[in-house]
Amino acid sequence: xxxxxxxxxxxxxxxxxxxxxxxxxxxxxxxxxxxxxxxxxxxxxxxxxxxxxxxxxxxxxxxxxxxxxxxxxxxxxxxxxxxxxxxxxxxxxxxxxxxxxxxxxxxxxxxxxxxxxxxxxxxxxxxxxxxxxxxxxxxxxxxxxxxxxxxxxxxxxxxxxxxxxxxxxxxxxxxxxxxxxxxxxxxxxxxxxxxxxxxxxxxxxxxxxxxxxxxxxxxxxxxxxxxxxxxxxxxxxxxxxxxxxxxxxxxxxxxxxxxxxxxxxxxxxxxxxxxxxxxxxxxxxxxxxxxxxxxxxxxxxxxxxxxxxxxxxxxxxxxxxxxxxxx
Amino acid sequence: xxxxxxxxxxxxxxxxxxxxxxxxxxxxxxxxxxxxxxxxxxxxxxxxxxxxxxxxxxxxxxxxxxxxxxxxxxxxxxxxxxxxxxxxxxxxxxxxxxxxxxxxxxxxxxxxxxxxxxxxxxxxxxxxxxxxxxxxxxxxxxxxxxxxxxxxxxxxxxxxxxxxxxxxxxxxxxxxxxxxxxxxxxxxxxxxxxxxxxxxxxxxxxxxxxxxxxxxxxxxxxxxxxxxxxxxxxxxxxxxxxxxxxxxxxxxxxxxxxxxxx
Ligand SMILES: Cc1cc2nc3c(=O)[nH]c(=O)nc-3n(C[C@H](O)[C@H](O)[C@H](O)COP(=O)(O)OP(=O)(O)OC[C@H]3O[C@@H](n4cnc5c(N)ncnc54)[C@H](O)[C@@H]3O)c2cc1C
Numbered sequence: 001x002x003x004x005x006x007x008x009x010x011x012x013x014x015x016x017x018x019x020x021x022x023x024x025x026x027x028x029x030x031x032x033x034x035x036x037x038x039x040x041x042x043x044x045x046x047x048x049x050x051x052x053x054x055x056x057x058x059x060x061x062x063x064x065x066x067x068x069x070x071x072x073x074x075x076x077x078x079x080x081x082x083x084x085x086x087x088x089x090x091x092x093x094x095x096x097x098x099x100x101x102x103x104x105x106x107x108x109x110x111x112x113x114x115x116x117x118x119x120x121x122x123x124x125x126x127x128x129x130x131x132x133x134x135x136x137x138x139x140x141x142x143x144x145x146x147x148x149x150x151x152x153x154x155x156x157x158x159x160x161x162x163x164x165x166x167x168x169x170x171x172x173x174x175x176x177x178x179x180x181x182x183x184x185x186x187x188x189x190x191x192x193x194x195x196x197x198x199x200x201x202x203x204x205x206x207x208x209x210x211x212x213x214x215x216x217x218x219x220x221x222x223x224x225x226x227x228x229x230x231x232x233x234x235x236x237x238x239x240x241x242x243x244x245x246x247x248x249x250x251x252x253x254x255x256x257x258x259x260x261x262x263x264x265x266x267x268x269x270x271x272x273x274x275x276x277x278x279x280x281x282x283x284x285x286x287x288x289x290x291x292x293x294x295x296x297x298x299x300x301x302x303x304x305x306x307x308x309x310x311x312x313x314x315x316x317x318x319x320x321x322x323x324x325x326x327x
Numbered sequence: 328x329x330x331x332x333x334x335x336x337x338x339x340x341x342x343x344x345x346x347x348x349x350x351x352x353x354x355x356x357x358x359x360x361x362x363x364x365x366x367x368x369x370x371x372x373x374x375x376x377x378x379x380x381x382x383x384x385x386x387x388x389x390x391x392x393x394x395x396x397x398x399x400x401x402x403x404x405x406x407x408x409x410x411x412x413x414x415x416x417x418x419x420x421x422x423x424x425x426x427x428x429x430x431x432x433x434x435x436x437x438x439x440x441x442x443x444x445x446x447x448x449x450x451x452x453x454x455x456x457x458x459x460x461x462x463x464x465x466x467x468x469x470x471x472x473x474x475x476x477x478x479x480x481x482x483x484x485x486x487x488x489x490x491x492x493x494x495x496x497x498x499x500x501x502x503x504x505x506x507x508x509x510x511x512x513x514x515x516x517x518x519x520x521x522x523x524x525x526x527x528x529x530x531x532x533x534x535x536x537x538x539x540x541x542x543x544x545x546x547x548x549x550x551x552x553x554x555x556x557x558x559x560x561x562x563x564x565x566x567x568x569x570x571x572x573x574x575x576x577x578x579x580x581x582x583x584x585x586x587x588x589x
Contacts, residue, residue: 017494075498077473077474078472101494102475102476102492102493102494103493103494105459105475106463106475106476108460109427109459109460109461109462109463109464109467110463110466110467110473112460112464113428113431113463113464113467113468114467117549118426118428118549118550119427119428119458119460119550120550121457121458121459121460122457122458122459134553137457137458138457139455139456139457139458139555140338140340140347140356140455140456140457141340141341141454141457143344143347143557144347144349144356144555144556144557144558145555145556145557145558146354146456146552146554146555147552147553147554147555148550148551148552148553149550149551149553150549150550150551151548151549151550151551152549188472188502188503189472189474189500189501189502190500190501190502191498191499191500192488192499192500192501193498193499194493194496194497194498194499195496195497195498196495196496197495197496209588209589233589241512245512245513245516251492251513252494252495252496257457258451258452258511258512265588266583266588266589275341276344277340287583287586287588288562289579289583290564295566298344300564300566301344301560301562301564302560302562303562303564304562304563304564304565305564305565305567305579305582306564306565306566306567307566307567307575307579308566309572309575310572313572314572314575314576317572317573317575317576317577318576318579318580320573320576321576321577321579321580321581322580322589325580325584
């Protein structure tokens with residue numbers, strides 16, 4: 001039932017990376033608590049991990065009911081989908097929140113279709129209005145926003161990172177823990193190999209300062225220059241999709257619509273034109289500095305501070321200046 | 328091997344911001360002169376992925392399938408000129424906005440009408456709605472396995488091996504045919520239409536179906552777009568003066584230090 005006055009519970013799909021809950025999970029819990037206040041339901045969380053610390057962290061961050069996988073873990077989409085769909089059906093969850101990343105974007109449509117619900121992906125906010133779950137979506141390559149009312153529950157929503165402040169931790173909270181068993185027999189594919197990037201140094205998602213380069217760098221050697229500035233500033237290095245597609249840097253450095261969404265205090269865009277698809281991943285940075293040879297580059301419409309000039313001349317001087325300040 | 332590639336016609340995603348406007352009364356993008364209609368780039372790369380398989384196995388047949396208005400014939404022509412073999416348009420009225428469920432349902436019925444296939448490819452998301460739902464939704468309706476965000480696809484006998492992009496890395500996954508795969512930009516640039524295929528394109532089989540050729544079930548929209556708008560930009564950029572790079576650098580560093588950003 002949808003659009004009625006019955007209370008509605010929310011299920012968060014938690015994500016565990018390197019044995020720890022991903023930052024997006026805490027954002028989802030914060031959104032879920034807000035939705036549950038409006039819809040009068042509870043907050044559930046499903047997690048494919050059986051560490052007790054994970055369950056405690058989820059409860060402290062606002063989950064009332066944890067469903068955790070007690071048998072060996074799996075990354076198979078069919079196995080995870082079946083477990084989520086079963087948990088939704090058994091517990092009458094009416095809104096399901098995923099992070100809008102490779103993990104969530106892969107699973108969410110499967111869950112929505114198999115549960116005969118509806119879906120809004122790529123959302124930057126959620127609400128419960130007039131008895132319906134509503135998502136505000138990023139669309140048209142970041143140029144537009146669409147407000148979508150989900151008329152059929154379960155309402156499946158994928159949320160971009162940075163959409164909410166992470167839920168606060170209250171270690172005094174209590175919650176129910178229910179073990180679930182994943183059914184490995186439903187898998188239709190096999191994982192042959194997994195390559196994880198060595199995440200040396202700062203992570204883009206959490207760095208306070210990010211310096212990013214685009215086609216304007218002219219080649220991979222431009223990223224070496226960026227790295228020298230990054231080292232001085234304690235910054236992480238990102239890139240536009242063009243720079244990644246050209247092979248000048250690793251694809252995991254991509255910022256934007258289908259790359260990472262980051263909200264650093266300071267974002268320095270070097271040789272990046274500022275296409276909407278790129279800005280979708282960084283426009284919320286507190287301060288944006290743009291360095292570009294073209295005074296009419298669209299990036300200046302999103303920037304707080306602009307320098308019209310060649311990065312090859314500017315960056316070495318910036319390194320010098322920082323050195324001078326610090327000495 | 329028979330590969331069906333699902334494609335969509337979209338407003339050029341890389342159009343200059345000034346040409347992108349929305350009619351807030353109809354919640355639709357305004358078609359203005361200069362705003363081209365193109366094949367959604369990820370779908371074009373899905374065709375490329377299919378063509379690479381055909382390059383290796385010339386007896387592969389590639390059918391491109393689209394749901395759209397009459398103008399969508401252009402994207403089919405484009406696909407045939409790249410080297411696809413057959414094309415099908417499921418013709419709906421211009422201006423009809425299908426939600427992802429209705430789109431997947433239409434495609435499901437169209438694929439059933441096509442009959443047999445080994446592989447379905449689609450872009451990871453359309454470059455207009457940016458939803459990324461239809462591919463996996465179609466696989467659900469067809470009860471076939473789906474693998475998303477492919478950057479490399481290889482068919483080995485009755486199996487398909489896919490390298491897919493995940494957060495901070497990649498995975499190699501293997502499944503049995505028939506299967507559906509969504510293609511990401513990491514697969515690489517799509518080839519341009521070539522002269523030989525362009526000459527042949529008009530003779531390649533192209534069909535046009537209507538909703539009546541598929542199911543007569545009414546489609547109930549479950550995702551209701553209540554408002555489409557362009558977010559306002561409220562920033563004002565302060566351009567740093569200075570006549571030399573050294574001067575500009577010094578101004579910038581001082582400014583950032585004063586704001587305690589560095
Ligand atoms: C469906 C779709 C999805 C996309 N998703 C993403 C995404 O997630 N992320 C993303 O980033 N892009 C994405 N894009 C691509 C996006 O539309 C732009 O094409 C891309 O961001 C442009 O990259 P760029 O700014 O590096 O290159 P360009 O647009 O070519 O800009 C280069 C800039 O460098 C400047 N320049 C040149 N030389 C110098 C110099 N010496 N010093 C200083 N400046 C210089 C130029 O003036 C120019 O402004 C997507 C596109 C599509 C169609």
